Amino acid sequence: MPLSTQSQADDEQYVLVASLDNARCLSNILKAITFKDHAIFSATPNGLKVTVEDSKCLQANAFIQAEIFQEFTIREDLVGFQVNLTVLLDCLNIFGGSTVPGVSTALRMCYRGYGYPLTLFLEEGGVVTVCKINTQEPEEPIDFEFCSTNVTNKVILLSESLKEAFSELDMTSEVLQITMSPSQPYFRLSTFGNSGNAHYDYPKDSDMMELFRCTKTQTNRYKMSLLKPSTKALALSCKVSVRTDSRGFLSLQYLVRNDDGQICFVEFYCCPDEEVE
Amino acid sequence: MDCVVTGGNVKVLAKAIHSLSRIGDELYVEPQEDGLSLRSVNSSRSAYACFLFAPLFFSRYTIPSGHTFRCKMAIKSVQAVFRSLASLEKTVEKCDIVLDEQKNRLTFTLHCKHGLLKTHNLSFQDSESLQAVFDKDSYANVFRSHPRLLVDTVVHFPPSLEEVTVSVSDERMWVRNHVEEEDQSKAMLTELCLASDEFDHFAVRIHNSVTFCLKELRGLLVFAESTGLPISMYFDEPGSPVVLSVTDSVLEGNFVLATLSDDPNHRKNNSRRALTPPPPADDFMNDDIDSYLIAMDTSMAPGPSATGPPTPPLADSTCSKQPAAANNRTRLHSEEEEEEDDTADSSKPPNKKFCSLFFGSVIPPSPQMSTQPVTNQEVLASDSEDDV
Amino acid sequence: MKLLLILSPGVVTTISKLTKMCVLRLTPDNLFFVLSGKVANGGVSMWCELSQANFFDEYQMEGVSSEDNEICLEVTPENLSRALKTVQNAKTVKVKLTKKHCPCLTIAAELPTMSSINRVVTHDVPVDVIPRRLWHEFKEPNMPDFDVSIYLPPLKTIKNVVDRMKNLSNFLVMEANLNGEMNLKIETDLVSVTTHFKDLGNPPWGDDASQDGGPSQSRDPEAMAQARVDIRKLQQFLVGQQVNPSKAMCNIVHERVVHLILLHEDVSLQYFIPAVA
Numbered sequence: 001m002p003l004s005t006q007s008q009a010d011d012e013q014y015v016l017v018a019s020l021d022n023a024r025c026l027s028n029i030l031k032a033i034t035f036k037d038h039a040i041f042s043a044t045p046n047g048l049k050v051t052v053e054d055s056k057c058l059q060a061n062a063f064i065q066a067e068i069f070q071e072f073t074i075r076e077d078l079v080g081f082q083v084n085l086t087v088l089l090d091c092l093n094i095f096g097g098s099t100v101p102g103v104s105t106a107l108r109m110c111y112r113g114y115g116y117p118l119t120l121f122l123e124e125g126g127v128v129t130v131c132k133i134n135t136q137e138p139e140e141p142i143d144f145e146f147c148s149t150n151v152t153n154k155v156i157l158l159s160e161s162l163k164e165a166f167s168e169l170d171m172t173s174e175v176l177q178i179t180m181s182p183s184q185p186y187f188r189l190s191t192f193g194n195s196g197n198a199h200y201d202y203p204k205d206s207d208m209m210e211l212f213r214c215t216k217t218q219t220n221r222y223k224m225s226l227l228k229p230s231t232k233a234l235a236l237s238c239k240v241s242v243r244t245d246s247r248g249f250l251s252l253q254y255l256v257r258n259d260d261g262q263i264c265f266v267e268f269y270c271c272p273d274e275e276v277e
Numbered sequence: 278m279d280c281v282v283t284g285g286n287v288k289v290l291a292k293a294i295h296s297l298s299r300i301g302d303e304l305y306v307e308p309q310e311d312g313l314s315l316r317s318v319n320s321s322r323s324a325y326a327c328f329l330f331a332p333l334f335f336s337r338y339t340i341p342s343g344h345t346f347r348c349k350m351a352i353k354s355v356q357a358v359f360r361s362l363a364s365l366e367k368t369v370e371k372c373d374i375v376l377d378e379q380k381n382r383l384t385f386t387l388h389c390k391h392g393l394l395k396t397h398n399l400s401f402q403d404s405e406s407l408q409a410v411f412d413k414d415s416y417a418n419v420f421r422s423h424p425r426l427l428v429d430t431v432v433h434f435p436p437s438l439e440e441v442t443v444s445v446s447d448e449r450m451w452v453r454n455h456v457e458e459e460d461q462s463k464a465m466l467t468e469l470c471l472a473s474d475e476f477d478h479f480a481v482r483i484h485n486s487v488t489f490c491l492k493e494l495r496g497l498l499v500f501a502e503s504t505g506l507p508i509s510m511y512f513d514e515p516g517s518p519v520v521l522s523v524t525d526s527v528l529e530g531n532f533v534l535a536t537l538s539d540d541p542n543h544r545k546n547n548s549r550r551a552l553t554p555p556p557p558a559d560d561f562m563n564d565d566i567d568s569y570l571i572a573m574d575t576s577m578a579p580g581p582s583a584t585g586p587p588t589p590p591l592a593d594s595t596c597s598k599q600p601a602a603a604n605n606r607t608r609l610h611s612e613e614e615e616e617e618d619d620t621a622d623s624s625k626p627p628n629k630k631f632c633s634l635f636f637g638s639v640i641p642p643s644p645q646m647s648t649q650p651v652t653n654q655e656v657l658a659s660d661s662e663d664d665v
Numbered sequence: 666m667k668l669l670l671i672l673s674p675g676v677v678t679t680i681s682k683l684t685k686m687c688v689l690r691l692t693p694d695n696l697f698f699v700l701s702g703k704v705a706n707g708g709v710s711m712w713c714e715l716s717q718a719n720f721f722d723e724y725q726m727e728g729v730s731s732e733d734n735e736i737c738l739e740v741t742p743e744n745l746s747r748a749l750k751t752v753q754n755a756k757t758v759k760v761k762l763t764k765k766h767c768p769c770l771t772i773a774a775e776l777p778t779m780s781s782i783n784r785v786v787t788h789d790v791p792v793d794v795i796p797r798r799l800w801h802e803f804k805e806p807n808m809p810d811f812d813v814s815i816y817l818p819p820l821k822t823i824k825n826v827v828d829r830m831k832n833l834s835n836f837l838v839m840e841a842n843l844n845g846e847m848n849l850k851i852e853t854d855l856v857s858v859t860t861h862f863k864d865l866g867n868p869p870w871g872d873d874a875s876q877d878g879g880p881s882q883s884r885d886p887e888a889m890a891q892a893r894v895d896i897r898k899l900q901q902f903l904v905g906q907q908v909n910p911s912k913a914m915c916n917i918v919h920e921r922v923v924h925l926i927l928l929h930e931d932v933s934l935q936y937f938i939p940a941v942a
Contacts (some may be wrong), residue, residue, distance in 0.1 A: 087856050090832045094860065096825030127822060129860040161391060164368065166394075168360045195354030196399035203392040208408070433751045433786055448782075462767050465744045466789040468749075472782035662867075 002081050016043050016111040019071040023107035023122060024099075025258040026064060027092035030085060032256065032266045033060040035229035039085035040138045041118075044078055051141045052085065056120040058226045059142055060233070066131050068262050071108075080138040081111065083118055092133040104259075111135070136247070144269040150245040153180035153214040155187050159237045161208035165189055165200045166231045169224070173197075176227050180244060181217035187242075191224075210239065220227045220248040220275040230254075233266040247263040248272035278308040278347070278376035281337040284504075287372045287387075291359035292500045293328045293530065297352060299496025300532070304352040305407045306383065306642045308376065310342040316407050323535035324493045325409045334527040346378060348401040358385045358397045368393075387567055409533045413520040414510040417482035418445055421509040424501035426475055431495060440537070441494075443512070444486035448473050455488045456538070477507060487512050487536040489519050497521050497532045512536070607653060676715060676932050677749055681742035682905030683711055683936070685921060688795060689724055689801045691736040696837070698742070699803045708939040712806055719931035729797055734738055736762065737800055739793040740770065748772045748788035756783075766792050799883055806937065809924050811916035812890035815841040816866045817925070823849070824903040826860045831896045833858065836941065837901075840891035841917055843867050851896075868914055890919040892940035899923075902936050910934075 010060055020026055033039070033052045040051040047065040066072040093107050108121040117132040169176065173191035181186055187202040187209070204212040230252055234240060237254035244250055252268040280288055292316060301317040301324075308314075312331040318324065332338040340346075359365060361665040387395040430452055434441065440455035453468035471544060473479040501508050501523050512519040516538030523530045680687060691699040695716055703711035717724045725736050728734035752758050753773035756932055763771040769789040776784040795803070817823065830837055835852035841847040847862045902925060912930035917923055920940050927934040 053916070084855055087833060090829045091856065091858060093827055094829045094858065095822065096828075125822070126864075127818065127860060127862055129826070129858060131856060131858045133856045161393060164361060165393075165395075168357070170357060179505060193354075195351050195357075198357075198398070199394075199396045201394040201396070201405045203394075206392040209395070276400070435747060463791055465741075465748070465791060466765070466769075467748070468787050470785040470787075471780075472784065474779045474782065475778060475784065636893045 001147045011110075012072070012183050013112050014110045015072060015113050016109075017073040017074045018043075018048065018069045018109045019143075020068070020072055020107045020109075020260055022104040023092045024097055024104065025068060025260065025262070025264075026107065027089055027097060028236060028258060029062045029064060029256055029264050029266060030089055030092070032233035032254070033062050033229075034085050034089060034232070035060070037084050037086050038082055038139075040082050041081045042138070042139055043074055043091045044080060045074055047072070049061050050085075053142060054226060054229070055132065056142060058229070059144060059269045060229070061267045063265045063267070065264070068264065069256070077112075079111065081114075081118065081135040081263060082138045083133050083135050086119075087133055088120075091122070091129075091133065092132070093121055095127070098124075105120070106144065110141075127233070128173055144271075146243075146245055146251050146269055148243075149221050150247075151243045151251075152216050152246055153218055154211065154241065155180065155209060155214070156211035156239060157187075157202065158208045158243045159234055159240050161202065161206070163234055163242055166234055169228075170195075170198055171224065171228075173224055174222050175221040177221045178217060178242070178244070178250065179217070179219045180214045180242075182214045183217070186212070186214070211241075218244055218248065220250065220271050221245060223273055227268075230268045233268065237266070278313075278339045278374070279337065280308075280313065280335045280339065282334070282372045282374070282595050283336045283370070285366065286334060287369050288362070288365050289504055289528070290330070290372070290499055291362055291365055292503045293330075293528075294352065294355050295362065296500040296530075297326055297328065298356055298476075298497040299499075300493055301326075302325050302584050303349045304355050305347065305349045305404055306376075306401070307345070307406065309345075310340070312598075313374075318407060319493075324490060324533070325407075326477075326493065326497070326530070326532045327409070328528060328530045329384065331527045334367055341378075346376070347404050347406055348376075348383070349404040349407075350401040354397075354399050358387070358395075358399075383565040390549060409518075409531075411518060411520060411533055413522065413531075416513045416517075417521070418485075418512050419480045419509065420450070420476050420511075421478035421507050422476045424506070424508050425496055426471070427494070427497055427508060428502060429599045430469055432473065433467055434491065438491055441491050441520065442488040443487050444479045444484075445511075446484050447481055450479075478509075483513070487515050487517075487519055489534040490535045493532055493534050494521060497523070497530070500530065521578065529626070544604060621632060667858060669715075676713065676934075677742055678867040679905040679934070680711075680713060681746040683901055684742065686739060687711065687742055687929040689738045689740045689741075689792070690729075690800075690803055691738075693726060693734055696720070697803075697805075700774075701702055701734055701802055702937060702939070703807075704854040710935075710937040714805075714933045716931040720721070732795060733800075735800065736795075737803060738768075738770070740790065741796055741850055742787075744790045745770070745772075748790055751784060752776070753786070755786075759810045763789070763791075765789050768794050775911045808933070809918050810921045811924065812884070813841045813843055814868050814870060814914060814916045815845065815847055816868060817913040818862045818865060818917050820903060820910070824900075827896060827899055830858060831900055834855055836893055837896045837899065838891055838893045839915070839923055840889040840916065841865075841915065842887055842889050844886040846889075847915070848889070892917050892920060892923045892938075893942070894923055894938045894940060902938070 030039075030050060032088060033050065036052050036053070036054055042049045042051070045066065047068070050062045050064075051059060053059045053250075059203065062185070092105075092107065103124070104121050105124040110119045110121075116135050120131040120133070121131075122129045122131070170191040170193035172193035172195070175190070175191040175192065178183060178188070179190065185199070185201045186204040189200040191198050203210060231256045233252075233256070237256045238256040241253040242250070243253075248269045248273065252270075254266040256264045256266055258264060287396050294304065297315060297317040301319045303317060305316040305318075306313070307316070309329075311336065312329045314327060314329045316325070316327040318326075356595055361368070368389045369387050370390065373384070373386040373388075375384045375386070376382075377384065381400055383399045383401055385397045385399070389395060431441075438454050443456045444451045444453075450473070451468055452471070454464075456464040459495045497508065504523070504525075506523040506525055509524075510519065510523045511522070515536055517536065518533045519536055521532040521534070534568065539559060674890065677699075684700045688699040688701075690699055690846060692705060692715040695714055697715070698711065698713040700709065700711035702708045713869065726734075726736060728736055728876050748759075748770065752772065755774035758772065758774045761771045761773070763769050765771070768791070770792055771787060771789050773787045776786060778784040805820040813867065830851045833856055834853050836851070838850040839847070840850070845865045845867055847865055848859055850859045851857065912926075912928040914926045918925070922940055923938045925938070
């Protein structure tokens with residue numbers, strides 16, 4: 001049952017076959033969006049998009065381009081299904097998800113279509129694991145109508161500088177307030193906790209700031225509980241783009257470099273907290 | 278107050294706050310002429326710690342002249358300012374501490390690498406002075422060692438262990454875990470024997486043993502190890518506090534920990550104690566007297582106002598230090614316990630065995646609360662303020 | 666009863682991971698850590714044998730009488746393990762059965778120091794002395810009449826797989842055949858996972874392996890013997906294994922019991938996990 005001996009005939013039953021030499025390239029990026037069990041998978045010839053949502057206020061998307069996979073065969077324009085993401089991650093890491101160089105888990109992921117399980121063949125050191133994960137019909141992801149033409153403010157930061165701020169966030173604060181402005185304080189993160197408030201100010205000329213394009217002073221609050229899950233994506237990423245549109249919606253785009261140096265994207269959309277102007 | 282800390286001193290300050298957090302839940306801040314004092318006391322008032330940072334510790338130190346100011350705040354919120362302890366040295370270049378009395382706000386501003394500015398505005402409450410009065414220099418037994426020796430000693434005890442007993446002779450120090458009598462049959466006993474020449478200084482005038490909490494000692498070790506400062510230990514009779522100190526030219530730290538009184542007789546007195554009636558309900562002082570180890574004074578409400586006759590602490594020590602009486606006290610004095618909880622947020626019940634150094638000063642002035650009579654202070658501690 | 670031994674710490678940590686309380690049996694030649702399958706332990710039994718000659722430079726013991734030259738103690742391995750850990754760098758370690766406030770194993774160590782006088786640490790670990798009339802409960806368990814005996818793959822690999830499977834299910838099926846193949850399987854409403862190990866080899870048991878001379882020659886080499894076990898019990902066994910033993914074997918009595926054997930230098934550990942329906 002080694003992965004290489006999968007016969008051609010077997011493959012033809014599948015509408016989607018994707019292979020990776022290193023399953024971590026997939027599991028890492030999926031970890032970044034694991035804050036709810038249900039994940040919607042949408043595969044197109046361009047690649048795989050995985051969407052996780054929380055209470056209609058937060059949406060996270062992970063994009064893994066077709067080129068990342070050693071093999072990516074799709075027999076329909078769009079293949080969609082829904083699986084339990086936590087279960088999928090346990091399966092992808094069945095051999096422990098070793099980070100030791102030279103030790104990696106090979107993956108072959110197959111799907112036959114509606115009503116069939118998502119089948120994973122994983123191999124490490126000659127040991128093979130076969131997983132069959134039950135699938136459901138995909139729900140329609142929410143459209144946040146976040147459109148780049150409506151973007152008011154945008155900054156791109158090296159993730160390193162935000163990681164520290166996020167690890168220090170006062171979790172007794174219900175909200176994280178983001179101020180973006182063409183003038184001082186330029187880019188500010190604020191919390192309002194039990195024992196006081198805290199402001200983190202990033203000057204626009206900081207060497208951590210790769211791009212600063214703010215047109216209008218905007219202050220919006222976002223529920224801490226919604227933003228906290230994005231910390232995982234931040235931790236994996238090397239750059240982050242923070243954008244707000246005219247409605248105060250927030251878009252966080254993380255650029256993630258995987259073990260092989262390839263680039264994937266994780267994106268979060270978050271509604272502003274309604275109670276505050 | 279307006280002061281500035283730079284370079285490696287930011288980490289020293291952070292570590293001091295961190296080790297104070299092992300003592301209590303609140304940080305008492307008092308800018309003084311001779312430096313910035315940071316203090317903490319635990320909820321059962323059996324442990325007290327104070328750091329004094331001399332003006333030279335800061336690159337700027339200005340305090341309002343003419344009046345004293347004191348405040349307290351949740352120590353957690355101050356710890357949060359210095360949350361990334363490990364990276365502090367690399368990232369923080371300068372720390373401004375500004376006290377705004379009008380706005381009731383203490384502001385920490387960290388100037389970090391890459392121009393990042395972190396501003397923490399912490400609210401505070403006014404407080405009375407918190408000061409332990411003790412004269413460690415009069416203590417019979419004095420030791421000094423590199424923190425490593427103590428670190429290597431406590432490593433033999435499990436993290437869950439609450440108290441250790443330290444015994445000394447002219448040539449040796451023994452450290453062992455303290456075990457409650459009722460747990461003794463099943464408890465594992467560990468004892469470490471250190472020779473005097475492992476210490477930088479080893480002066481014993483009385484051969485005796487004291488038992489105190491390990492948690493606070495571990496807290497000080499965190500500080501001492503990171504700064505590499507030697508730790509001095511002072512102790513006297515069982516029942517008198519043990520004092521652990523670190524000093525250099527710009528800072529001084531003193532940890533004052535209650536010790537169990539009369540430990541060697543602990544066992545044989547136990548049966549008798551159970552029969553002893555608990556102290557009168559209205560005498561807040563009296564039940565503490567036996568284990569009363571540090572006299573605390575208050576500069577806000579000085580003067581004796583004890584409701585009961587102070588018992589000489591050592592004379593009658595066997596009749597009121599037992600767990601049974603302590604339990605009774607807890608029950609009978611529930612009102613007072615609540616009051617205490619208001620001021621010192623106690624996450625755990627007061628430690629019955631050490632049941633309190635008595636700190637009139639940390640309790641808001643109240644008719645039921647007696648402050649420490651001056652006469653009493655003199656019995657166990659001198660009124661010199663060695664901690665400041 | 667007298668007991669004096671100088672111990673180089675090791676195995677005890679492993680045992681402390683397996684059980685809170687166990688029996689330490691001492692004979693002139695060997696030490697045994699014994700856990701006899703009581704309901705309270707979930708029916709798990711353990712038998713760990715150490716040859717004293719290879720562990721101790723000096724070993725004196727004197728049992729109840731010359732014909733019953735044994736000492737049998739109930740110990741808390743965690744206490745022993747903690748005591749032995751703190752004396753790992755010691756110049757010498759002595760273990761002695763003492764009468765303190767209660768019967769104790771007293772572990773005394775001289776620690777390295779700059780001082781001319783030794784730094785000495787002593788740990789008194791309370792023990793219960795087990796009376797002779799109860800000794801029969803702590804005799805070596807009989808080798809079960811197994812259907813299949815197989816060498817185990819690296820314990821680290823099994824541990825990784827079992828840890829992930831534990832996230833997905835409470836029970837696991839272990840199956841093996843005489844063709845050197847072993848499978849670990851779980852099945853739930855959400856997912857089924859099977860990990861296939863092959864080319865493991867089957868130990869050649871001699872005539873003394875079981876009453877009828879080991880697995881019957883006529884058994885179909887492809888036929889699987891299987892047992893469904895509580896994953897936690899298998900996990901417990903794996904978590905304690907810090908070193909890869911020189912030999913690790915597994916005997917399966919079909920639908921009855923899994924018998925795990927580890928041999929490492931002069932220690933042997935046997936562990937019995939009952940099968941569940």
